[in-house]
Amino acid sequence: MAKSLFIAEKPSVAREFANALKVNGRSVDGYIESENAVVTWCVGHLVTMSYPEVYDMKYKRWSLETLPFLPKEWKYQVIDSVKKQFGIVSGLLNRADVDTIYVCTDSGREGEYIYRLVAQMAGVQGKRQKRVWIDSQTEEEILRGIREAKDLSEYDHLADSAYLRAKEDYLMGINFSRALTLKYGPSVSNYMRSSDRTVISVGRVMTCVLGMVVRREREIREFVKTPFYRVIGTFGPAGISIDGEWRAVEGSRYYGTPCLYKENGFKERKDAEALIAWLWERENGSENSGVMQSEISDAEKADAGLMGVYNTSQGTILKVEKKKETKNPPLLYNLAELQNDCSKMFKISPDQTLKVVQELYERKLVTYPRTDARVLSTAVAKEISKNIGGLTHYEPLAAFASEAMQAGLWKNIAKTRYVNDKQITDHYAIIPTGQGLGALRSLPELNRKIYQVIVRRFLSIFYPAAVYQKYAVEIEVKSEHFFAGFKVLKEAGYLKVAEIPKKKKDTAGESVGRTNRLEPGIDGNDAENPAREADGTDSSQPKVIDASHPEFIQMLEQLKKGMKVSLDDLQIKEGETSPPKRYSSGSMILAMENAGQLIEDEELRAQIKGSGIGTSATRAEILKKLFNIKYMALNEKTQVITPTYLGELIYEVVHTSMKQLLNPELTASWEKGLTYVAEGSITPDEYMQKLERFVIGRTYNAVHMGNAYGLRPAFDAVAVFYQNAEKEKKSSRSAKSAGNMKAARATKAGTK
Structure with missing residues (x-):
């Protein structure tokens, strides 16, 4: 009776194929056989390219006279440590009762190369050879891959490149x-x-x-730090302080002058001090001009009868812009993006990440990891509800998976940017299969964490965009202008599932709550910014405010053009450019x-x-x-x-x-x-x-x-x-x- 031979890349993968095919026959050293099928495996590479001395012993000694070495006919040899398994596989490939060979090595260039070398060394002839191409090791996917296997010759170009x-x-x-x-x-x-x-x-x-x-x-090494000095004004509408950054826009007495570092700072501190002194001056020329308000306490001002002098400084709101901003969920993970995020989150190497996600793949938890794509295929999108449904049993994120299922958020996914057949070569993005959850309990904590990262990224694409309300405020004091920007999260959208809860306290939030004051700039700490400040802030980005500051948000809504605000303080913030x-x-x-x-x-x-x-x-x-x-x-x-x-x-x-x-x-x-x-x-x-x-x-x-x-x-x-x-x-x-x-x-x- 003719039999089919299934050859996998690793023993663990071969076992999954045997289980899916219900090959419950006798287990022999190096393969599993039943009445109508045989399942065997490589152990990674079984064959390699021969060393130069195999071509000619003169190449064993390194010599300039024998370079360049360019073989006309390439030689290959079986790797010594796996000769036994190669002998088993070679024998099975050439068995008389085997008429069809299913190539089940990893679905990619390297997997193709592994099998082609084995078949070449074994001298396979007269057999039907079919290529199984799968994206996960679930039983359903394995059976689909076998059912839809194409003739091996259709992958000849891929083999050529390998x-x-x-x-x-x-x-x-x-x-x-x-x-x-x-x-x-x-x-x-x-x-x-x-x-x-x-x-x-x-x-x-x-x-x-x-x-x-x-x-x-x-x-x-060659980078030369450039110090710069920003001037921050504190303004007090309705008893809540706003910090605005001074910029030398057109109309400023410093506009276009050589003392500037860009438009929002000075190269030397003395120029920043001169600006502050001038802004504090009374229009009628006070004898106290040039003294910074922050240098004199309220008690000292009262004793000297100067409260009126120092509190007459005001600003006028020239512009208040309010607009909505949406932030869509990011694309799905490919291996590079996952390795980068795991390096930042868990301080592990790309090699460690690959080992973990490979194990998750072999445990049927995620799809094929060695992919460059960050999108899904149209075919997968049609069946994606199965993946989501499986995750309703994944306790940490079950509520989000259930919400996505019940709301039918997945039904139109094929019309979004997360599905694009043209951006897929060998495999689609890394996503959870929704299966194999029982294996999670036995996995190390790191594996479980990385799995959760993949699940969060996957579920987030079925949620709407996050919606922010952005505020841009411009305040004029004399002829100088101060700017402040804020973002208020109105609708969390996908962020409620995508963001991993942080154990550390949000120090920025604590600062806001304690001082009831917000500074311009910063949504994160971007060390790539060439003009990053010494204190780590980035003034080019608006400050993100959460719902825990309702008074401040209400104040922002009430700001209007022409409104007068008090200038309560002026400070110099010293920074320096940082290297790459x-x-x-x-x-x-x-x-x-x-x-x-x-x-x-x-x-x-x-x-x-x-x-x-x-x-x-x-x-x-x-x-x-x-x-x-x-x-x-x-x-x-x-x-x-x-x-x-x-x-x-x-x-x-x-x-x-x-x-x-x-x-x-x-x-x-x-x-x-x-x-x-x-x-x-x-x-x-x-x-x-x-x-x-x-x-x-x-x-x-x-x-x-x-x-x-x-x-x-x-x-x-x-x-x-x-x-x-x-x-x-x-x-x-x-x-x-x-x-x-x-x-x-x-x-x-x-x-x-």
């Missing part, structure tokens, strides 16, 4: 790493006073990431995903739109490798990334010899090329010819450059920023001694 990606990383890794190690490794070793050979690891993606981190670090932020592990993942934004050339930026550096499946692993080989350092508590001393020296080597590898233009354009191959827009031969020309040219230039000794000044310039350079040299020597062989073999196998 093979080319591996060849690209292999050729660049071997040729560039060998060339730079042989040419510049001794210079790095000598400079670091290391007796060990320095292996310089270079890769299409990892070297570009190193370049981004080093350039950011140097921007920070270092990348965190999460923000680096986003920067890799959106590499096109780093490209200045508009035409190239448009050309590679949608392609970043690396893929959702590989970015976390690339960062992990850079940390492991000591080119970059990760602060575990803050998740902030910095280059190491060794990493900066390697940067200088690459900058001198293969500068293109440090730039996102090159890396992203290669990734875009792979996308074209997967789409069938260009042929594998066209791509390979371009790749070989590039490898030949870059390798030749690196080998024939006579600049190894010219690196010393660049190394010296780096060393001054590492006070503990000697300690790091010792640490690097120790690390290299333990890991050089491993790094060398990894380089042989090709570096990403």
Whole structure:
């Protein structure tokens, strides 16, 4: 009797397929078999590309004479540690009673590559091969994937791109790493006073990431802080204080003058003091002019008979603008967005996030994690009520799921921006399946937290937008103008489900309640703002007010043009510009995903739109490798990334010899090329010819450059920023001694 063979990527996935197919037959070492089906599995990669010495023993010894290495016919071999499982799988693939093979490896480029290599090494012939493409591991989805499986040949273009990606990383890794190690490794070793050979690891993606981190670090070093002084006026309509920020708009005595820092501050404190003194002056020229009101107590003013003098300062409301603002729920999570948020919320690395969400996927709790899409497909949108319905049994958010179900908020989701088939390549966004909730209890707390984050983002798209009432107030004192902006949350909309409750006290709210006064600016703390103040506020954003301040909100509603308000105080707020932020592990993942934004050339930026550096499946692993080989350092508590001393020296080597590898233009354009191959827009031969020309040219230039000794000044310039350079040299020597062989073999196998 003919049987069907189902081959999964991992044992755990194979068990899910066996359960869905009701394969309850005998469980043998390496596979499960019933009367009409066999389920087996890989253990990740079973086959890999052969080392150069397999082609010819002359390549075993690293030598400039044997570069570039460009195989004409590619060789592959079974990985030693999994030979037993490969033998089992190979035997099953070629069994006489197996007539149909269902390929159930992960639905993506890497999963395709894993199976194709196995089938190639096993010499599969004369079998029907069908591709199962699923988005979650629920029984329903598995059975749908099997039912709708397409002929494997329909994925040949995807397989072509997978093979080319591996060849690209292999050729660049071997040729560039060998060339730079042989040419510049001794210079790095000598400079670091290391007796060990320095292996310089270079890769299409990892070297570009190193370049981004080093350039950011140097921007920070070269940044010169600029102090500035803002003037804040406190105005008192109806007994409730408003703080307004002074700006030198047209009509101001300071408009267009060189003493300004932008329009809302001064470069020197004395100018801010002069403005305050002038604003306090009485129109008839008081002898007390120039004295700040805040410097004299009410008692002192009363004793001196000066209360009338100081309380005559007034302002006039020139403008009050009121308008509504809506804020829509954000798009759903893809892997990069989830990794970024988890890095900020839980201070974990992208690799940790991927491991957690992968486990959630394998427990049937969420859909496929390695996705770049942030939207749903039309087909999924039609069935989305099943996901929501399942979440009515998820206690932390059951009330919101029930509300969404009862109100039918999901019925029109297909007409919104959250559903777009054109923005989906392999998989739609990460969403909860609504199933597998029983497994949550046995999972670690971190896994449960990340699951809740995904659920909140998912449920929020079925809720209406948040609605704010915005107020913009402009007050004139003499010829000078003060501005204040406020936002009042009128309708929470999706925010009631999307926002994770905070345990920490809202200090901004406490301040408002205590002083009954609101300052201009700030909805959050944006450290990217180039003119961020020392106290962390950002005056460019309106202050958000909640319903706990009804008196203040009522006062805002009553403000009218022409209304007189008292000027109660003037203060100087000192700030300083801040340098760019270092990348965190999460923000680096986003920067890799959106590499096109780093490209200045508009035409190239448009050309590679949608392609970043690396893929959702590989970015976390690339960062992990850079940390492991000591080119970059990760602060575990803050998740902030910095280059190491060794990493900066390697940067200088690459900058001198293969500068293109440090730039996102090159890396992203290669990734875009792979996308074209997967789409069938260009042929594998066209791509390979371009790749070989590039490898030949870059390798030749690196080998024939006579600049190894010219690196010393660049190394010296780096060393001054590492006070503990000697300690790091010792640490690097120790690390290299333990890991050089491993790094060398990894380089042989090709570096990403």
